[in-house]
Amino acid sequence: MKDTLKHSGMRNKLAEVLIEKGIEDKNVLNAIRKIPRHLFMDSSFEGHAYQDKAFPIAANQTISQPYTVAFQTELLQVSVNKKILEIGTGSGYQTAVLLALHTKVYSIERQLELFKKTSIFFKKMGYRPKKMIFGDGYKGMPEEAPFDGIIVTAGAPEVPKALLSQLKIGGRLVIPVGIDDQIMTLFVRKSEKEFQKTEYGSFRFVPLLENKN
Numbered sequence: 001m002k003d004t005l006k007h008s009g010m011r012n013k014l015a016e017v018l019i020e021k022g023i024e025d026k027n028v029l030n031a032i033r034k035i036p037r038h039l040f041m042d043s044s045f046e047g048h049a050y051q052d053k054a055f056p057i058a059a060n061q062t063i064s065q066p067y068t069v070a071f072q073t074e075l076l077q078v079s080v081n082k083k084i085l086e087i088g089t090g091s092g093y094q095t096a097v098l099l100a101l102h103t104k105v106y107s108i109e110r111q112l113e114l115f116k117k118t119s120i121f122f123k124k125m126g127y128r129p130k131k132m133i134f135g136d137g138y139k140g141m142p143e144e145a146p147f148d149g150i151i152v153t154a155g156a157p158e159v160p161k162a163l164l165s166q167l168k169i170g171g172r173l174v175i176p177v178g179i180d181d182q183i184m185t186l187f188v189r190k191s192e193k194e195f196q197k198t199e200y201g202s203f204r205f206v207p208l209l210e211n212k213n
Helices: 005-020 026-034 043-048 066-076 093-100 112-125 161-165
Strands: 083-087 104-109 131-134 147-152 167-177 182-189 195-203
Touching: 005 026, 005 066, 026 066, 026 093, 066 093, 066 147, 066 167, 066 182, 066 195, 083 093, 093 104, 093 112, 104 112, 112 131, 161 167
Parallel strands: 083 104, 083 147, 104 131, 147 167
Antiparallel strands: 167 182, 182 195
């Protein structure tokens, strides 16, 4: 598949849909306009790429709804050279949006099939996260901590303490918490032991899995 002017136009329309739904961060919207989402999906589903909906990918996972990607990214409040940990590389679309914002992305994928597929795709496309590993997202990446932001792209039944501990003071953790439906939750680290928690409504994600490797 190629990335054409037609695809660019479809991305612009998608960004307009996200604006109507309340996304305000211009840098996030520009990243959505820039990243060719259709290339992250099987070519037979190209027609679905710029609709605002999630879609199945390999290993019984999904590529997140563009609104969800934009909403979580907006909550992170990223800026250039911020150090971001992503739990759940998946298709790599969220990773690419973060890279388009010129952040330093560290990513963990727990499904070996997806890890291998997305690693190859990133090399082909020239996407360069600082580090991408196959591992347990519940454990985070302590050897690279602390992080300015942590984004979890799967539903967690509870908030992993390891992730909270790997935030910088002032750092932000964006995580969907719950079993069937999840509540999008933001934790801001105020001090060594104090975290400010804010909830942002109901979303639905595939479950965050552990102890695979």
